[in-house]
Structure formats: C-alpha cells, structure tokens
Amino acid sequence: MMYWNGMNGWGYALMMVGNVLFWAAVVVGIVLLVRYVGRSSPSPMEPRLPSAEELLAQRYARGEIDSEEYRARLDMLRGSRADA
Template sequence: MMMFWYGEGMSGWGYAFMSVSMILFWGLVVLGIVAFVRYLGRAARPMGAPDRPTPEQLLAERLARGEIDEDEYRRRRDALGSTTTSSS
C-alpha cells in the first residue's frame, strides 16, 4: 500500500506555534517558581507589626521582677482600668 505525504510535514505556522508555545511554557514555569519563592518568603515573615505587650502585662512583669510592690501594682492597675474604660 502506498502512502501519500502532502508537503514536508509542518509548515511555517507549525514551527511558529511550537516556538510560541515553548516560550509560554517556560515563562509559566519561571513565573510559578517566582510566585512560590515569594510565597515562602512571605510565610517566613510575621504579618504586621510584632505583638507588643499590653500595659497590664508590662505592669505584671514589673511586679514579677520585684520592681514594684503589690500596693503599687494595684494602684497602677486601677489607674489603667479607669483610663481604658473611660476612653472607650
């Protein structure tokens, strides 16, 4: 049985399509790698500003370290409580 081939296979459009699709493929691969690296870099950093201790936590730490006594602690805690409730 005899087979007839029409032309030499791919035409100029076939080569152009293959070239463009190869460029698009490698471009998507590079973009995927860049996006993945940026995602990993963002995940390693904490979001927003670092958590700062509240005034009540700072006061409790000062009491625990012995910088202030219980009377001073209670007086300052009450003063903090009155300023935070009146400003809200």
C-alpha cells in the same frame, strides 16, 4: 537529533511563549503558597512582646513596686483601655 516536521517559526514562538507562561505560573504559585503559609502561622523564632499589664505584674513580682502602686497603675491601664 530529532527534527519536528511542520514546525515553523510560529510554532517555535508559541512553544516558547507557552513555556514562559507555564514557568511564570509555577513561580507565582510557589510565592503565593509561601506567603499564605507564612501568614497563617506565627514564627516560633519571633518573640512575643509582653503586654503592659504583664510588665506591671513582673515589676510587682520582682518587688520593684508595692501593692498600692501596682493597683493604682493597673486601674489606670484598665481605665485607659476602656476609654480607647
């Protein structure tokens, strides 16, 4: 076993504090990196919810509503968006 000459209690304490600070910095760096990468790109597994106009267009395409009702609801959606 190798002994360090001149290493007293303060030397061991400073070495231990330095080691803890180093590993804390590594962990914080990894956490920040993961949060940055996760925020910058949307998850491909997360489905995107369709907008109100897309839902209305799908209902019109399926024949659930006629063209008159589609136009009236579309105008209402666009009008309420302009008001907000």
